[in-house]
Amino acid sequence: xxxxxxxxxxxxxxxxxxxxxxxxxxxxxxxxxxxxxxxxxxxxxxxxxxxxxxxxxxxxxxxxxxxxxxxxxxxxxxxxxxxxxxxxxxxxxxxxxxxxxxxxxxxxxxxxxxxxxxxxxxxxxxxxxxxxxxxxxxxxxxxxxxxxxxxxxxxxxxxxxxxxxxxxxxxxxxxxxxxxxxxxxxxxxxxxxxxx
Amino acid sequence: xxxxxxxxxxxxxxxxxxxxxxxxxxxxxxxxxxxxxxxxxxxxxxxxxxxxxxxxxxxxxxxxxxxxxxxxxxxxxxxxxxxxxxxxxxxxxxxxxxxxxxxxxxxxxxxxxxxxxxxxxxxxxxxxxxxxxxxxxxxxxxxxxxxxxxxxxxxxxxxxxxxxxxxxxxxxxxxxxxxxxxxxxxxxxxxxxxxxxxxxxxxxxxxxxxxxxxxxxxxxxxxxxxxxxxxxxxxxxxxxxxxxxxxxxxxxxxxxxxxxxxxxxxxxxxxxxxxxxxxxxxxxxxxxxxxxxxxxxxxxxxxxxxxxxxxxxxxxxxxxxxxxxxxxxxxxxxxxxxxxxxxxxxxxxxxxxxxxxxxxxxxxxxxxxx
Numbered sequence: 001x002x003x004x005x006x007x008x009x010x011x012x013x014x015x016x017x018x019x020x021x022x023x024x025x026x027x028x029x030x031x032x033x034x035x036x037x038x039x040x041x042x043x044x045x046x047x048x049x050x051x052x053x054x055x056x057x058x059x060x061x062x063x064x065x066x067x068x069x070x071x072x073x074x075x076x077x078x079x080x081x082x083x084x085x086x087x088x089x090x091x092x093x094x095x096x097x098x099x100x101x102x103x104x105x106x107x108x109x110x111x112x113x114x115x116x117x118x119x120x121x122x123x124x125x126x127x128x129x130x131x132x133x134x135x136x137x138x139x140x141x142x143x144x145x146x147x148x149x150x151x152x153x154x155x156x157x158x159x160x161x162x163x164x165x166x167x168x169x170x171x172x173x174x175x176x177x178x179x180x181x182x183x184x185x186x187x188x189x190x191x192x193x194x195x196x
Numbered sequence: 197x198x199x200x201x202x203x204x205x206x207x208x209x210x211x212x213x214x215x216x217x218x219x220x221x222x223x224x225x226x227x228x229x230x231x232x233x234x235x236x237x238x239x240x241x242x243x244x245x246x247x248x249x250x251x252x253x254x255x256x257x258x259x260x261x262x263x264x265x266x267x268x269x270x271x272x273x274x275x276x277x278x279x280x281x282x283x284x285x286x287x288x289x290x291x292x293x294x295x296x297x298x299x300x301x302x303x304x305x306x307x308x309x310x311x312x313x314x315x316x317x318x319x320x321x322x323x324x325x326x327x328x329x330x331x332x333x334x335x336x337x338x339x340x341x342x343x344x345x346x347x348x349x350x351x352x353x354x355x356x357x358x359x360x361x362x363x364x365x366x367x368x369x370x371x372x373x374x375x376x377x378x379x380x381x382x383x384x385x386x387x388x389x390x391x392x393x394x395x396x397x398x399x400x401x402x403x404x405x406x407x408x409x410x411x412x413x414x415x416x417x418x419x420x421x422x423x424x425x426x427x428x429x430x431x432x433x434x435x436x437x438x439x440x441x442x443x444x445x446x447x448x449x450x451x452x453x454x455x456x457x458x459x460x461x462x463x464x465x466x467x468x469x470x471x472x473x474x475x476x477x478x479x480x481x482x483x484x485x486x487x488x489x490x491x492x493x494x495x496x497x498x499x500x501x502x503x504x505x506x507x508x509x510x511x512x513x514x515x516x517x518x519x520x521x522x523x524x525x526x527x528x529x530x531x532x533x534x535x536x537x538x539x540x541x542x543x544x545x546x547x548x549x550x551x552x553x554x555x556x557x558x559x560x561x562x563x564x565x566x
Contacts, residue, residue, distance in 0.1 A: 004345070009549065010549045010550060030300075030515075032514075033512070033514055033515050033547075034547055034549045035550050109300045109301050109302050112300070112547050
């Protein structure tokens, strides 16, 4: 069975950044039909503007990093790019911002598709970022694992037995090996050996 | 001033009955408008014969010969095939059939029932009948896929179990395995999104295998069954619940006369009435705009509610869909008897973005017909 992506946006909020009132009106009225509270802005975005906003729809023709209050490429909500001129430079800027979906201004009737794709891409991007952060944390914890194995070896046994003990602690505590290592290192030696 | 109006309906081929009904409605409207001194409309008729590959070429041919507006297409497949050529050549399609929603093209006016006009009220009605198990079967293309997906969501929201969901190749009549499974699982109702010969053959076979089903209200459910081919189903259709924007019971004498004079089966159907209404809308809009240029005609059509055989129709200028008053009807002896109808036209919600979650009992916009 096909997985159905998020496709109901009723009750969500959107910001539409564009220089043209006509373009803003076209997007805002279509959003309204999908149950989305959308409002247009003809200026740079501030952090305060993002209050209650679940997606941002931005003009690629005139967009620039300073117009968006986040680190380029790290929008905190799904980002839809409105395509006007199709110049490679402008599209390059949009790609640098990790725009989640593109919507040609000449095809606003496909807004729904752009929103579905943007939300799915954003969710996938967020998962990827989270996985990367976890991997990074695990890498940073490798030294702690070595230290913990050494500490446990000091209580008897070889490195294989020490690593086995550490794995058991991680399993029992339902934490990662790295977190178990940090716990071992944070505990006084007496506790590790099972003393009360 | 005479305006050309393209009419692309398959009046031959596997779903000819629907095309014939729609064409009869459109031609009847053209004659009536001309007869009462309205604008002259010159119909330019094409018959793709039910072959999806032909629609695009015929649409291109009409647009190239100066036809800007076309009433036509029955299936979503054919509509979607014609859209690129409409976009390239700047035409406007007045689409008079129920469809599965999730579309809003700048070159189409959607005059048939959207999913909030068919799937939602039909499933909500089933929930009020104490049904607890449903079986879903559809043709293996976009109408079957999407209507059954929407039906499944709505059924499950009501707590109705979906026993199984099966798809049959488009046009196939090999569905013994489906009938076997239905007989083995005994669901309270079967949601039938098969089309054309597949549907006719399936309904008859199921009725023959399990005659006890017949006459039980809602044992079969269709989101697009009309009088255009109801007779083909025979007695097996008794108790079939259909939902749509129009049934013959509501037809005026004028519309009945159109059906009698022009429809091969003499019956009014939603296809006939909607195609009639499409021509009325085009005529009123072109007359007011003073042109048949698609953009101007569409703007004029949306400017105010327009009187049609379906009642006053308002078209949403943004989503391009008509507000319609859905009716629920049960088939009895080859006719549909309306059991519920919306009190007023309901704006189309093609993306189902504003449908409240079901609450039992819920029949919000419908009232009992005495």
